[in-house]
Amino acid sequence: MEDTIFGSRFFLSPHDGGSMLDFGSHKTASCSGSSRRAFIRTAAAVPAMMSTGLPALAEIEEARRRAKAKSVILLWLWGGPSHLDMVDPKPDAPDDFRGPFGTIATKTTGMHFTELLPRMAARSDRFSVIRSMQTTNGGHPGAGTVGVTGFEEKPGPVQPNFGAIVAKHRGQQEALPPFFYVGRGIPRDLPRRIEGYGGGTLGKAYDPFLVHCSERGDISIPTLKMLPNMSPNRIEDRRTLERALDVERYRLDSAEIERWGQTYQSAYGLLTDEKAREAFDLTRESKKTRSSYGQTTFGQGCLLARRLAQAGVPYIQVNWSEYVETFTPNGDFGWDTHIYNFELLQDRHCPIFDRAYSALLDDLHDSGMLDDTLLVAMGEFGRTPKISVRASREHWQHCYFSLWAGAGVEPGRCIGESDAKAEYPVSQPITPLMTGTTMLELCGIGAKERAEMKVLDGGSIINELF
């Protein structure tokens, strides 16, 4: 079910980095074949393209111009969620592929989810699904770096996280840092952390600022744990803070003080700033709003992300977990479901995600923030379509999904298509480099700015989103 009209690259330079010529690089497909909009656009565009190419490109350009993101919220589903068991079910695939879950209709014609995501199915007219994601790396830290930077790890500094690029572009306007991680720590697996977590080649100044939100909405800032008995609630003013620091200076040597560096200065700075303190205070939300997200760390983390976006933070990455491992002592239930895939998706992961994502979507929509907030949800890869001998699924980088909403993204679309077993895309694969490029473009970081910062070289935009 492909629109092969866009199959060739005859008017595309893969390294243009620009916003116009990448239009021809993708095949367009939808769950029920080519989308009506894509068909109309294609039909309308082809004659014009054959002559000048301008009208259709102008339409895309106009849509893109309208689409502007003040903030990006990335829900990072760390560990690799199973695409078949969530948004790309294959009920007619053989027994050893399809999995045990029934399917339900969504509000998008021809698109079905599994029964594990009923709230999202009822809201599919507010977001679009890409089913043809593909990445280059099948290991967690490596694929994680590709997922949030667009590039493989290399010796030396890695490419910057998309959030770090936005942080550099926007700069720190007020007390709130421009790039937040909401979660328990830097995403990692048991052996090591993800290299692409922060500033990379742009420098550590653009690393994310880490904030943890408990299932009850209590905020903790790991940087502050370096000071005993100090919590956000105890820092009432700068004088309190300075007293605490004075005490610590006697205890620590100058090298240690230096190591705290910019991070703790930011922490204390924002905690003594009224606007920042307000952003962290989830009790300012109604009980109804707080409960709609669910009493889980991810749910309340999503609510915190919404408040940070509301306060003007341009990039917030909400990490599902710190560890990818889903079933390991002291692990925090990532999406890496090598065992108990079906049980954990059904009992824990999908109900939590379904609720939190839907609440965030509703919240952004109802508050009017969805117009200028980009909400993206994805992991670093998918999971093997063929069920393992342990009745679970392993890593699968060849086909997975991402979810897009807001900031001018056309909702209610199913973009890209996987084959009958969800093993490979049958439409043009969409890569992390393209997701990053699209995010940045919506943040106003165009080809020129990207070239100046030497980031996302060769990236193209996912035009089907507009």
Place this chain on the structure above:
Amino acid sequence: MSFSRRGAPAGCGVARSVDVTRSDAPTALIVLRFWCVMCSLLVTVSAFAGEPVQLTQDGSLKRDPRFIDGGRAVAYCYDETPALVRMMKISLIDRIPQPVFADAADKHHYEPAFSPNGKWISFTACTGNLSGKLVIRNLESGEQADITHKGRGGTRSPTFSPDSKRVIYAFAEKGPQQLWSVKTDGTDKRQLTTCSGVSNWPTFTPDGRTIVFSNSREKNYEIYSVGSDGSGERRLTNNTLMDIRPAVSPDGRKIAFVSTRTGNYDVFVMNIDGSDVQQITTSEERDDYPNWHPNGEQLVIVSERDGAFDLYLIDASQGRTVAGR
């Protein structure tokens, strides 16, 4: 399989009840027991009145509630932290949660099952990265058998046979997940089923002659019954969405289960032959993990209310008949 000894449980309800009912128990204890029974009665009467009785208050993610101590307490698992699942128990009387096991390091346990004779507990334990083993532990001595299989993987959903001699559980060793059986001392491990699809949540009828379980061969989980000798399999549910976690009532006449046929996880009860399906919960939020009270009239479930997960005691008889199976 290995055999080791662990610390005795922290006043595990099953063992404690034996002490209190001894004929030489002091008068004060008898009075205390009478008071406890009355309080327990009050709680169950409240549930009979149709109103769910909320047993826990913390709202943390919970799962796998099981009545213990003759129905006077409930064991369950909950997220103590984002990275720690602990097995707890709560008395219906004082409703103060406390760990099932005294040793704080005795953690990361799921899906507890208690033997009908009160002597054993079985559960799935997280023992390492991507490794879950089945534990069968003697509640009095602390001795335990660890049931493992080759390679990595995890056991699921243990349940005891009515004679308390064997544990049935689910495990995928070489392909589709099957039901297995093992003696409580860890010997005589056998694969019971050879089904396609995923098999899970075995439960016995009280006479031990029938096993009820879920299997996904029909493109989603359906509930089946089969003779304990493997004969006479019968499909009990028939719809396009999941029917999971069957639990046979103490009198063997009903099956409580969970289905998403209403659009979210709800609790249902049907006759043992699959007829007369009744919807017990109707909330738009999740209701899950039903377990029968020994009186056969009530269920303890995990309900999500306003985004918080807590244990509730509900009346199993006040359902609404629904069409189809």
